[in-house]
Amino acid sequence: MEGASPLHAETSSAEYARLAPRLCAMIEAWMREGEQPDAPVMPHATERAYREHVRLALPDDGVSDDALLAVMRELLENSVNPWTDRFLAKLYSAPTVASMCGDMLLSAMNASVHVFSASPALTLVEEECVRALCALYGFGAHADGITMPGGAASNTLAVQTALCCAFGGAYRRGGIFALLRTLTEQYGRVGSGARPALLTSADSHFSIDRAALASGLGMDAVVHIESDEHGRMRVDALERTLAEMCGDPAHPRGMPFFVNATSGTTVLGAFDPLPAIAALCEKYHCWLHVDASWGGAAVFSPTLRDTLLRGVERAQSLTVNPHKLLNVTHQCSFLLVQEAHVLSEHAIHAGYLFHDGQGAGQGPVADHAMKTLGCGRRGEALKLYLTWRQVGTRALGAHLDAGVRVANAVLAAIRANDALEVGPLAAPLFLQICFRPRCMPGGVTGSDATRALEARLQEARQYAVDFAPTRRGDYVRLVVHPRVPAAHYFALLDHVTALTRE
Numbered sequence: 001m002e003g004a005s006p007l008h009a010e011t012s013s014a015e016y017a018r019l020a021p022r023l024c025a026m027i028e029a030w031m032r033e034g035e036q037p038d039a040p041v042m043p044h045a046t047e048r049a050y051r052e053h054v055r056l057a058l059p060d061d062g063v064s065d066d067a068l069l070a071v072m073r074e075l076l077e078n079s080v081n082p083w084t085d086r087f088l089a090k091l092y093s094a095p096t097v098a099s100m101c102g103d104m105l106l107s108a109m110n111a112s113v114h115v116f117s118a119s120p121a122l123t124l125v126e127e128e129c130v131r132a133l134c135a136l137y138g139f140g141a142h143a144d145g146i147t148m149p150g151g152a153a154s155n156t157l158a159v160q161t162a163l164c165c166a167f168g169g170a171y172r173r174g175g176i177f178a179l180l181r182t183l184t185e186q187y188g189r190v191g192s193g194a195r196p197a198l199l200t201s202a203d204s205h206f207s208i209d210r211a212a213l214a215s216g217l218g219m220d221a222v223v224h225i226e227s228d229e230h231g232r233m234r235v236d237a238l239e240r241t242l243a244e245m246c247g248d249p250a251h252p253r254g255m256p257f258f259v260n261a262t263s264g265t266t267v268l269g270a271f272d273p274l275p276a277i278a279a280l281c282e283k284y285h286c287w288l289h290v291d292a293s294w295g296g297a298a299v300f301s302p303t304l305r306d307t308l309l310r311g312v313e314r315a316q317s318l319t320v321n322p323h324k325l326l327n328v329t330h331q332c333s334f335l336l337v338q339e340a341h342v343l344s345e346h347a348i349h350a351g352y353l354f355h356d357g358q359g360a361g362q363g364p365v366a367d368h369a370m371k372t373l374g375c376g377r378r379g380e381a382l383k384l385y386l387t388w389r390q391v392g393t394r395a396l397g398a399h400l401d402a403g404v405r406v407a408n409a410v411l412a413a414i415r416a417n418d419a420l421e422v423g424p425l426a427a428p429l430f431l432q433i434c435f436r437p438r439c440m441p442g443g444v445t446g447s448d449a450t451r452a453l454e455a456r457l458q459e460a461r462q463y464a465v466d467f468a469p470t471r472r473g474d475y476v477r478l479v480v481h482p483r484v485p486a487a488h489y490f491a492l493l494d495h496v497t498a499l500t501r502e
């Protein structure tokens with residue numbers, strides 16, 4: 001059936017039958033190209049080269065199928081190719097094919113998971129993922145959660161939720177102004193002591209600071225707690241800070257209400273000691289949030305869960321990003337909460353959208369937009385669901401275990417290599433290894449050697465790695481992705497060793 005709109009000049013199924021198989025074949029070819037041993041990770045070494053090569057001017061009149069497919073091909077050819085398995089610069093790698101299929105299904109349904117009636121099956125899929133994740137983390141019978149567009153967004157919603165719940169709910173209606181009044185009248189806080197404060201380690205992700213900015217608390221509300229040489233929050237420093245700040249109603253940094261513990265820090269992959277932090281949060285009545293965006297997937301491995309994530313069941317909220325270690329396509333992040341009702345703090349009764357009167361204290365909320373600061377939502381949980389359904393819980397655990405085994409083998413190889421120097425490391429080791437050449441050609445050492453190496457690798461385009469500042473200077477932060485065969489890491493080390501000798 002044809003419509004009057006040029007966007008519906010033929011039936012969509014006919015158009016899909018023409019375009020989609022050709023695109024699928026093109027994608028398959030690009031994946032195969034990436035899988036070739038010497039395929040470059042990225043087509044160009046500099047931003048300038050991309051700006052010269054990618055021509056994107058939008059036309060006044062449309063183009064043929066062939067021309068449109070040529071555009072798609074050009075975009076693929078000018079993109080980083082994750083199928084090389086040598087893109088080791090970021091905390092994600094090539095996605096599972098099941099999650100790619102999930103993306104296609106989501107596009108075909110084009111349903112918004114804001115109200116149940118618009119997305120019944122996808123709402124149930126999200127609920128099942130939330131239920132299964134909460135069970136793995138040992139959250140109780142009242143737990144709930146929601147998908148969010150990324151870990152930063154999940155952390156921000158956690159801060160908003162904690163603010164709504166702390167201080168007798170004053171924030172939800174009266175905002176920051178009512179909060180200050182409540183702190184003064186009910187808690188006897190005076191002066192700058194009457195501001196809420198958020199505690200997080202010096203190694204935590206910047207999104208915690210940004211959550212303070214977004215919630216109206218301001219970045220000065222964030223108190224960074226010292227971390228130890230392995231990147232873990234120092235519990236003695238946390239305890240001292242909590243005692244000082246809670247004990248002095250006029251403390252210039254305010255009153256702690258929220259502690260963020262990180263499970264898997266961005267640079268070192270360190271896990272903050274949850275049992276000790278949870279005990280302090282209970283003692284000082286603080287909300288415990290665990291930012292497990294990166295390391296949260298360790299919960300799938302019984303061994304890693306018992307060592308790295310012990311105590312996680314005592315958190316009030318937790319962020320985990322399946323789009324990182326579980327290789328689900330971007331974006332797929334969950335905010336889980338211990339008590340379902342806390343998410344109802346975000347409910348606004350918009351009669352034109354939410355018809356069933358659900359909300360604060362009225363049982364489970366099936367209209368998921370009620371639980372967020374947003375409205376329309378993509379059903380991202382489906383991508384985790386299909387991956388999990390395809391391989392099962394045990395395989396996801398074995399995936400993590402395999403990654404940690406490779407990381408330890410790679411670390412041993414770096415230690416045995418005289419040309420390389422190991423930087424700060426998590427203890428126990430997780431999936432990041434900081435290292436640098438002892439000396440690059442021309443007598444370049446220290447942080448300069450790191451940058452010189454990174455520049456050489458960038459030029460050659462065979463491996464992508466990133467570097468990061470640490471307390472001992474700049475080091476290459478090598479990310480060990482469980483999905484990437486170990487041989488790639490050993491070949492990279494050989495390549496780096498050769499570069500130091502040139």
Ligand SMILES: *Cc1c(COP(=O)(O)O)cnc(C)c1O
Pocket residue numbers: 091149150151152153205207262264265266291292293294321333
């Ligand atoms: C990646 C990461 C984030 C941010 O997640 P996005 O999905 O990129 O927004 C937050 N915290 C930690 C510890 C991370 O590793």
